[in-house]
Amino acid sequence: MLLRKQIILTFIAAAFFAASFVGFSSVEAQQQNAKSPAATPTPTPTPAVIEDDEVIKVDTEVVNVLFTAQDRNRRLITNLAQRDIRILENDKPQEITAFAKQVDLPLSLAILIDTSISQERTLPAEKSAAISFLESVVRPTKDEVAVISFTGESTLEQGMTNNMQRLRRAIDRVQFVPPSGYIGGGVITGTPPASSDNQMTAGSTAIWDSIWITSDEILGPAPEKTRRAIILLSDGVNTSGRKKLDDAIQAALKAEAIIYAVGVGDDFYGGVDRGSMSKIAERTGGRAFFPRDERELREAFKQIEDEMRSQYLIAYEPSNQTLDGSYRKIEIQLANQQLQKDKVKVTHRQGYFAKSPQKK
Structure with missing residues (x-):
């Protein structure tokens, strides 16, 4: 990440505020206690002790890059040297x-869950796997997670928190959103069964809008020296919204957010857009996964967890x-x-x- 660095001789206690989130159609009010910044002590000639994970501040620009390494069998390599x-x-x-x-920096994570018509039959497995993942990954004293659901518009189900009970409730209340007139089985009232021509209008999906606003308004304001990541659960088929795929990639790069794209969807609605899901993952430093069943879905989450623990x-x-x-x-x-x-x-x-x- 780019940091404007200045030589400092003392530490200043960080001030964290719960930011109000703008741009979502439905927002759950989040209230967090904010700490007032401590008074800055008068500088002294004694240099401050820099911890291992501190970034020494100097008068220049610095770029930080997280990366992982894998062998030809996709096993993570954890013993590289500079x-x-x-x-x-x-x-x-x-x-x-x-x-x-093996960076041990705090993690700011957003889980984006597609609730459009193509997710009707896969959503329960996605929710179960996501909860298990968070229970294994989130460190209450370091990490924070937000939950966003989306169709043609995005809903902030839970703002950034490290409270697992709140996160479970947020994921539990994520539900498939049927389009107007939908009676199940791909059938819209007054029309024949959804076909390749009309299935895409049976519930719009603005994936790139959701990634753009999440990157800009949730992950962008995250504290410095924080890893930022998005887990996208979707079929990757964008059918509405103002933002394009490249806009979403640009927003994620500006927020320094890695995107892990998990391609899940119903073959009845055209399956998964592997190209788009792979592109947004590769450009941001993440990976794309295309599980075929619940077992592979849970394995995808396990691989994401392993990568997060094996970063340089x-x-x-x-x-x-x-x-x-x-x-x-x-x-x-x-x-x-x-x-x-x-x-x-x-x-x-x-x-x-x-x-x-x-x-x-």
Whole structure:
């Protein structure tokens, strides 16, 4: 992530506020106690002790990139060293300033659940797997999760919280939303059974709108030094909304959110758009999964959990320090020839947006 870094000699207690969420059609009111910032002590000549997971603040721009590595059998590799990799920005080598294994940073996670007509028969299994995943992953003292359901519009079922009881209730109340006149089995009152021509109008789905607003309004304001991720449960078939796939990718990159796309849907409604789900996952540094049954769905969640526990963090100071708001491509390469021969695959977000110049 880009951080404006200044040399500091003291710590300032962080102030966290529960932000009101704008843009959702139905929002559950969330109230959290906010801590008032502590008074800043007078600087002294004694340098502050920097913990292992602290980022030393200097007067420059820094880019942080999370990544995972897998061998040819898709087993996660957890013993890489800094010398094993190199990083490029717009094809130019960059100097690595920090490298950490198995990052233990706090996690801000959003679970997006498609409740359109194509999810009628798969939704119960999705909800059960999601609850089991959260019970295994969420650390009450570090992590926070939001739950969003969507069809043609998005609903914030639960704002960011580490309270598992609230998260269970939020997921439990997510329900399939039938289109007007729907009587089940793909049949709309007054029409023949849904066909390849009319099935897509039997309930609109604005996937990219939901990802865009989640990235911008929920994950974007998350505290610094926080991993941000989205788990998308959908068939990937976008039928409405103002945002395009590339808009959703751009919003996720700006929020530095990794997207794990879990492609689930009913073959009766055309199945899963693997191309779109794979693209949004790959561009943001996540992975796409296409489970065929409940067992594979739970396995997909298990793999997501394992990846989150096996991430590396790499930081570098871009050689191009221009604040022009431009998109810059990131590439992490293997410098270790043996790892190259072993066909090790590195997964990371494929770029970021530089900060824009401040208006005077």
